[in-house]
Amino acid sequence: MATDLARLGFTPWFRNQTLAVGGVPARVFAVHRTGLEVRGEYVDTLLPLGGRWFQEDAQARPTVGDWVLLDDACETIEAVLERTSLLKRMHPGRPNEVQLIAANVDVLLIVTSCNEEFNAGRLERYLALAEEAGLGSLVVLTKADLCEDIEPFVQAAKTLRRGVEVVAVDATDADSVAALVPWCAPGSTVALVGSSGVGKSTILNALAGGELQRTGEIREDDGKGRHTTTHRSLHLLESGLLVVDSPGIRELGLVEASLEDVFDDVQDLAAACRFSDCAHESEPGCAVQAAIISGELNARRLESYRKLQREDLINRENVAERHARVRRFSKNVKAAIQSRQNRNKET
Numbered sequence: 126m127a128t129d130l131a132r133l134g135f136t137p138w139f140r141n142q143t144l145a146v147g148g149v150p151a152r153v154f155a156v157h158r159t160g161l162e163v164r165g166e167y168v169d170t171l172l173p174l175g176g177r178w179f180q181e182d183a184q185a186r187p188t189v190g191d192w193v194l195l196d197d198a199c200e201t202i203e204a205v206l207e208r209t210s211l212l213k214r215m216h217p218g219r220p221n222e223v224q225l226i227a228a229n230v231d232v233l234l235i236v237t238s239c240n241e242e243f244n245a246g247r248l249e250r251y252l253a254l255a256e257e258a259g260l261g262s263l264v265v266l267t268k269a270d271l272c273e274d275i276e277p278f279v280q281a282a283k284t285l286r287r288g289v290e291v292v293a294v295d296a297t298d299a300d301s302v303a304a305l306v307p308w309c310a311p312g313s314t315v316a317l318v319g320s321s322g323v324g325k326s327t328i329l330n331a332l333a334g335g336e337l338q339r340t341g342e343i344r345e346d347d348g349k350g351r352h353t354t355t356h357r358s359l360h361l362l363e364s365g366l367l368v369v370d371s372p373g374i375r376e377l378g379l380v381e382a383s384l385e386d387v388f389d390d391v392q393d394l395a396a397a398c399r400f401s402d403c404a405h406e407s408e409p410g411c412a413v414q415a416a417i418i419s420g421e422l423n424a425r426r427l428e429s430y431r432k433l434q435r436e437d438l439i440n441r442e443n444v445a446e447r448h449a450r451v452r453r454f455s456k457n458v459k460a461a462i463q464s465r466q467n468r469n470k471e472t
């Protein structure tokens with residue numbers, strides 16, 4: 126099906142790059158093991174991702190939401206256009222590897238439920254993810270209809286970050302989900318993230334006004350895993366909104382956590398500590414501990430901040446080390462090929 130490029134989110138930023146490089150632009154709608162689903166003005170197809178892409182760093186490979194350039198025959202993916210934003214995490218199964226979540230997203234919809242699934246520490250991670258990617262974000266509390274009193278959840282969500290926006294909805298009711306419309310401008314791309322079963326696909330369906338994605342009860346013990354949504358995909362709605370739906374995230378390991386803004390309350394307090402290198406433990410004149418004692422700051426929040434800081438330090442070092450290793454390796458390979466070619470020329 127042919128689609129107007131502007132409807133797919135093709136802005137001057139991508140147009141200028143396309144003019145400079147040359148090629149047929151298309152947007153990545155899904156990533157499968159067999160290839161990428163891409164859509165452009167005259168193309169809507171599944172293209173295999175050639176072997177050369179796997180010699181590169183995972184972050185250079187196209188992911189959902191990316192704009193790519195195809196050859197004139199629209200058979201191969203030649204290049205990935207520079208992104209406006211990139212959501213990524215530490216790969217849950219491969220140590221020190223980065224896994225991409227989505228590219229060129231404008232707003233992150235962080236979905237959680239008004240029940241025991243709600244976890245402040247986890248939400249702080251998502252807020253830091255949005256910050257890292259430079260995106261606006263919104264906390265969406267689902268299952269408001271199943272909860273007797275949503276106020277404690279709304280209040281808890283509001284303490285996660287200064288100025289954080291929070292909306293509570295019944296995701297199964299389109300009128301209720303309409304509360305998200307201010308964050309869903311036509312032509313923009315939003316991404317739904319959160320644990321399995323919180324209602325990400327249900328929200329997508331409500332925004333779309335029809336069933337685009339299957340939704341389901343959480344399956345804990347069928348041996349096939351508990352995710353109803355099994356792969357990340359982009360959806361173009363009638364309204365002109367583009368939505369990334371993804372499987373539930375169990376572990377969100379941040380790659381380069383931007384904690385300063387998410388924890389600016391802790392940072393402001395720390396600035397008032399007597400010692401500039403205060404660890405906020407038992408130092409005299411510690412403003413952070415004083416705020417915990419007075420009830421101004423939640424002790425859980427300080428712990429969460431510390432945990433993410435430690436994790437961030439380790440991840441940054443490991444990812445940098447891995448980059449260097451991959452670069453050394455490919456340099457060695459290139460040198461070996463070069464020297465063999467030279468030898469062949471000589472004989």
Ligand SMILES: Nc1nc2c(ncn2[C@@H]2O[C@H](COP(=O)(O)OP(=O)(O)OP(=O)(O)O)[C@@H](O)[C@H]2O)c(=O)[nH]1
Pocket residue numbers: 267268269270271294295296297320321322323324325326327328339340341342343351352353354355371372373374
């Ligand atoms: N009553 C009610 N049910 C909801 C709400 N949100 C989601 N559900 C139900 O919760 C179940 C899980 O919803 P999904 O939309 O499949 O959850 P998901 O986040 O997409 O889950 P994964 O695809 O596994 O990551 C479905 O049965 C939904 O109908 C809500 O706000 N109210």
Ligand SMILES: [Mg+2]
Pocket residue numbers: 325326327338339340353354370371372373
């Ligand atoms: Mg889903």
Ligand SMILES: [Zn+2]
Pocket residue numbers: 395398399403404405406408410411412413414
């Ligand atoms: Zn201190």
